[in-house]
Amino acid sequence: MISDNDYAFEGPAEAPAAARDNNPPLSISELSFALKRTLEDRFGHVRLRGEISKVNRHASGHVYLTLKDDKAAIDGVIWKGVVKGLGAQPESGLEVIVTGKITSYPARSSYQIVIESMEPAGAGALLAQLERLKGRLRDEGLFEPSRKKSLPTFPATIGVITSPTGAVIRDILHRIAERWPCRVIVWPVVVQGDAAGGQVANAIRGFDQMTPDGPIPRPDLLIVARGGGSVEDLWCFNDEALARAVAEARIPIISAVGHETDTTLIDFVSDRRAPTPTGAAEIATPVLADLRWALSDLEARLARAGSRLLEDRRTRLRAAARGLPARPEDLLALPQQRLDHAASRLGSGLHRNVAVHERQLAVVGGRLSKGLLDRAIERRGDRLAAYADRFGPAMKRRLDRDETRLAALSRALATLDPKRPKPGFARIEDAVGAMIASAAALSPGQAVRIVFSDGARGATIDGEGAGPRPMAQPAAPPASKPAPRPKPSTAGQGDLF
Incomplete structure (x- = not known):
């Protein structure tokens, strides 16, 4: 296209000239x-x-x-x-x-x-488009109750976004004035047509950008209001950009668009929906007269409770006063007399206490002498000497037994030393003296050193295809007498116990 x-x-x-005719x-x-x-x-x-x-x-x-x-x-x-x-x-x-x-x-x-x-x-197509948009915003979580903000109980400033002309703004201002006289800031916008959605969204962002201490204080609450109308008339409040602006606002918003039966998209996104603009003013503000009556009732209840408390304390004081003597000196007479008696007995009591402790010290001191301590030390020395006599031989036998085991292990370790080959065995080393443990580590032509128990010889490795050389007949060993078997020695044999 x-x-x-x-x-x-x-x-x-x-x-061409030859093809010209009346129907070219x-x-x-x-x-x-x-x-x-x-x-x-x-x-x-x-x-x-x-x-x-x-x-x-x-x-x-x-x-x-x-x-x-x-x-x-x-x-x-x-x-x-x-x-x-x-x-x-x-x-x-x-x-x-x-x-x-x-x-x-x-x-x-x-x-x-x-x-x-x-x-x-027509309305059918509008509602179908609205349902698709609602489904998309619902999937994004913009309708969740958990994200909705709570409304202030006593707002000091209320912002109203609506048309400056008409009955809606007059009803809201009148209702707020008679219920809760506070500061009201009106942001005028058009509430019908293609430009309405953008103007309402800009008003919400404008209120949201104000500061509490600015020349115009930021409202504690916003009301977006419009009177009733057809679906086409209210369609501007189903704008997606407006719904997102309501969801992103930091100030709580009450939606009051149309009558109670009318529903727009911002009703689902706002923090509270009102059935009518007048209902929005009632939701946003408390009734000052009711608050004054409740406050006066609380003051009266507080005064009655205070009076009852004072009367109860006065009654209890009178009852306690009836049990007291007529003169205050009589209250201290008996305790003062007991104090005098205790003070008179205090000196003799201290002397008797010192005498008792002195007698106890004399009894204990008579039982303590140097001879008793010496005898105790001698007993401890005798016991220590007996222990030494008993454990000395046992420790020596234990050391001898361990020494014998250590010598046997040393001999066994010497027989397993790879650097001391046994008769009939040899160790193969490379040119630097490292031991070779497998045939894979050797290559043809490599010089090696074969170490026997009685000496070492040099050798060269053949290739893999080289056949085995004929073995030379071993020379008959000279006849010799068998070495006598050594007799077992009993030296160092420890006691089993």
């Missing part, structure tokens, strides 16, 4: 552009109603789609500069009314409509 400038019109090619042939391009001009002249401005399908948003910004009904379909194109100004964005399944002109696409010999405006076709 292309525009008019995509093709340049060329005049008919001049036919046309080229394909001539016929296509002639049909294009005819369509554009005849259907320069049309309005169509149909369902959108096959929406294709090209990287260039143009949108290509198909409009259809139950019997036919037509291709459509929306140029990049027109997309943002549409009353409804194209979505598959949406029923719309479009306005534009009919043209053709000569490259495929097909006709199409160049759409200049688009609007939803």
